[in-house]
Amino acid sequence: MSSRLKQIFIRPFGISLVVVFLCILAMSQKFSFFEYMELKTLDLRFQARGDILPGNNIALAVIDEKSLTQEGKWMWPRSKLATVVNKLSEAGAAVIAFDIVFSEPDEKSLSKHIHQIEKILTEKNIKNNALSGYLEELKLSTDNDYLLARAIQQSKSKIVLGFFLQMEAREVSHLKAKQLDLLQELAHPATYKVIKYNNAKAMEYSFLKAFAPHANIRQISLSSPYSGFFNIVPDPDGVIRTLPTLVKFRDDMYAPLSIKILSAYLEEEPQGIISDYGITSFSIGQQIDFPTDEKGMLYINYRGGEKTFPHLSVTDILNNKIDKYAVKDKIIIIGATAAGIFDEVSTPFDAVYPGPEIHANIIDMLLNQDYLYKPEWLDILTIFTMIVFGLGIGILLPKLGVLAGACSAVGIFAGYILFCQYLFTSHGWILNTVYPLAVILIIYSVMTAHTVFIESGQKRFIKNAFSTYLAPAVVKQLMDNPDTLVLGGEKRKITAFFSDIQSFTRISESLQPDEIVALLNEFLTQMTDIILKHNGTVDKFEGDAIIAFFGAPGEVINQEETACIVCLKMQQRLSELRNKWREQGKPELHMRIGMDTGTAVVGNMGSQNRMDYTMMGDTVNIAARLEGVNKVYGCYTLVSENTYIPAAANNAVFGREIDSVLLMGKEKPIVMYELIGFTDDIDDDTKAMVHHYSKALQAYRKQEWSTAIALFKKALSIFPEDKPSLTLLQRCRELNALPPSKNWNSAFKLTSK
Structure with missing residues (x-):
């Protein structure tokens, strides 16, 4: 260089x-x-x-606009949610989860007023056992928190409560140690029961920390052994893409609501292994392993936008307007989707997305184990x-x-x-x-x-x-790599192309020189344009003959198919030109083509002062010989099986096996195919003729002369002028009269080039 x-x-x-x-x-x-x-x-x-089609394990019981219209504005008495729990439990829900926190007593309960009545009766020393019993019974039946807690305790479904964690110190600065102790106790069902540490140093690893759980009230918290936090941590742009699977408060490790829901559904405890560099693995029983980073952040593989999962309006549940099969054996997440009463979050699909559906996405991802991975490596x-x-x-x-x-x-x-x-x-x-x-x-x-x-x-x-004396493709190669401007070649797989005009000598004798030149130039221009359009390389012109190849200097994808498509388009274009020339009173040209695919030497051949980019090798010789074999069978386009079999793989081109021939100087027969047309253009008659011809050729090779003759006649009954059928029919008759020797291999031996 x-x-x-x-x-x-x-x-x-x-x-x-x-x-x-x-x-x-x-x-x-x-x-x-x-x-x-x-x-x-x-x-x-x-x-x-x-979108990804989710499974049918999850549905959302939503407090939507319809529910607010029918049942009244939010917040509802918790007795109404107790009824929802009872309805879903009776319908056979496997798990019912709340994306709602009950952190304060229900202000709508009448029980506090009854308590005031009891206090007044005591102060006035009014004693009536029947009245006291009635008031006690009435107090329980109007205590909305009690009713919800009882519905949760008596539910046939597993109930998972939700709460949130306070992540900022200023939010809990007013709480005393005993209050924090109580909150920790109430949130204890949300902790991981099985966390394994590889060593003592692993226990010191710094995870996402909370300053306090904002738990449900005691009466409701104690009603279920399942709970989980529903905090979400947005990325800097405000979009929720990950879930913290572990948050630490004091010595407790808390699990998110979605993990606890799935734990209840599978009846398996979630567990994790922590090393000195963070979380090593997380799993739920033996069935589900899920990948997190060392901090426990899990990417959420969202299924789609809002309402990817079924939404069941709570008012329809209350009024028995849902099909039980929409609930039976499923995970039901209760949460708000009505505008103004739910936390608006953003996801990759929607700028405004209901929080309950995030839990559904996570659970479905875990059940199907189609995770998103972003490991450190x-x-x-x-x-x-x-x-x-x-x-x-x-x-x-x-x-x-x-x-x-x-x-x-x-x-x-x-x-x-x-x-x-x-x-x-x-x-x-x-x-x-x-x-x-x-x-x-x-x-x-x-x-x-x-x-x-x-x-x-x-x-x-x-x-x-x-550019004045080299082909455009070769010039481009030299422009791309000037160091190739030396003599020599390389072995490449190519498809060699040879064409010749039928009886051109006779045609040229009937024309003036300038007419021959004009006709030939028009023919060569039209034909070579098609070759070049499909990334073929025109090697040279020899009179009326075109010599070209595909696969060098640049690679041509599916070069065999491309080459066959070029042949068919050239014959189609030549047919159009014949119609034009006929109207102009000019001779009509017919072109014979031969092609073979294989290894050849391609490169700059010649002397130091003058070189051509050309091809050499047996593949080139076979293609040239097949062009001439067209005359024997009355065909116009013959290609070797090395070209046809790959070309027909995509069913774009249609042809038929013509015969096998033994070329002069060759020991191995060449199987030849005739290109007939594009598959989509082939009519039923042509297909039927090819079918009979193929069967006839099989019989011919088995020396079943009578069967072959009958089948060739069937082919000719469809196309009486089919030259290959006529040729093979005559050969069958001759062989039937004078059978070949025992070592006959069915290949037709050519006696000239």
């Missing part, structure tokens, strides 16, 4: 190193702008993925990606033109986004998007001027110098 080219290479490479280093530094420092953008890309990944993968992208672009861009460089950068940019989306959608991996994309954008922006003014000048020089 020349010193000038070294300088061109080194400068962009150095730029790339600096940009990559700065971006890695920014990532380590967690710059707020980049972190904010990363959170937004996660939301976009959710939205691009779309993904940061290492992100850094590796930044290095690869940065240095890769630094090496690649100087070799490309402005447009190609932009397309490459956009391609890598879009490709990485799609890759991150694929990992998110298919595997739940949250790969960092912003920092690698920033590397791409910054490096491309910084290097664009360098590429425009230096690299583009070099490419223009090469183009001007060589």
Whole structure:
């Protein structure tokens, strides 16, 4: 490499190193702008993925606008919620959970007034056992807290209570130690019963801490052995993306409501293992393991927007207007969704989202175990990606033109986004998007001027110098890599193409030289345009013959199919030209094509002063020979099985096996196929003819001459002028009259090239 080219290479490479280093530094420092953008890309990944159909284990009993209209404004007497519990329990709910906290006595209870009456009777020394008994009974029946507690205790369903944790010291500064002791006691059912520490140091690990539980009143707290906190911790932009699975108060470790709901549903205790660097694992019994970070934060794999889960209006439950199968054996979460009475939270799908449905999302995710993962080692993968992208672009861009460089950068940019989306959608991996994309954008922006003014000048020089006598594809290759401007070739898999005009010598004898040139130029232009449009390379013209190939210098995806499509389009276009020439009184041209796919040597061949980009090898020879074999069978497009079998894999092209031939100088027969047309264009008659021909060919190879003759005749009854059928029919008759030797292998031996 020349010193000038070294300088061109080194400068962009150095730029790339600096940009990559700065971006890695920014990532380590967690710059707020980049972190904010990363959170937004996660939301976009959710939205691009779309909704996930949840299971049928969960429904929400919602206090919605309809319920407020029918049952009165919130807050309701707790006796009404007791009735809801009774109704759901009778309907067969497996678990009933409250996304509501009952932290103060019910002010709507009449029992306090009855208590006042009892006090007055005592002061006036009025004693009446019947009255006292009645008042005591009436006091219980009007004590809404008692009624709710009794409904919870007597419920056939498991009841999970919710409460919240005070996360700021100023909120509990007025509480005394005894009050905190009481609150801790009432919230005890929400604690993890099984937490294992790997060592003593693990017990000192710092988790998210609360300053006090804001528990339900004692009467209700003691009515159920299940409870959990429903605190949620939004990200800096206010969106809820994660759940704290563990919050510490004093020496107790509290579990969230969703975990406790699932624990009650599965009748398994949640448990965790903590090492000196944080949480190692979390599980619920033997069935469910869920991944958290070392602090216990669990990413929520949202199923979709609001009402992804069934909403049952509480007023419908109270008035027996729900189907019991909407409740039976399910987890029912009771909570508010009416505007103004529920906490408005934001999720990746909705700016305003009801809190109860977040619990439903978490539970469904745990039941289906389709988690989102962002382990620490993904940061290492992100850094590796930044290095690869940065240095890769630094090496690649100087070799490309402005447009190609932009397309490459956009391609890598879009490709990485799609890759991150694929990992998110298919595997739940949250790969960092912003920092690698920033590397791409910054490096491309910084290097664009360098590429425009230096690299583009070099490419223009090469183009001007060589485009007059080299094919455009070869010129492009030289522009991309000037070091390839040397003699030599490489082995490549290609599809070789040969075509020739039928009886062109006879046609040319009937025309004037200028007419021949005009006709031939029109033909060659139309045909080569189709080849080049499909990324084929035109090797050369030999009179009326076109020699081309697919698969070099650039790769062609599904090159066999592409080559066959080109053949069919060329024959279609030639048919259109024949109609035009017929109207103009010009001769009609027919073209024979032969193709084979295989390994060949492709490259610059010739001398130091003059070279051609061409192909050499057995594949090339076979393609050329198959073009000539068309004359034997009366076909116009013959391809080897190496080309046809892969080409027909996607059912885009339709053809038939014609025969196997033994070419002069070859020991192994070549199986040939005729390309007939595009599959969607083939009519039933053609399919029937091909079917009979195929059966006839099988019989021919088994030396069942009578059967073969009958089947070829069936094919001819559909298309009387089918040349391959006529050829094989005549051959069957000859072999029937004069059978072949015992070592006959059915291949037709050609006696000329």
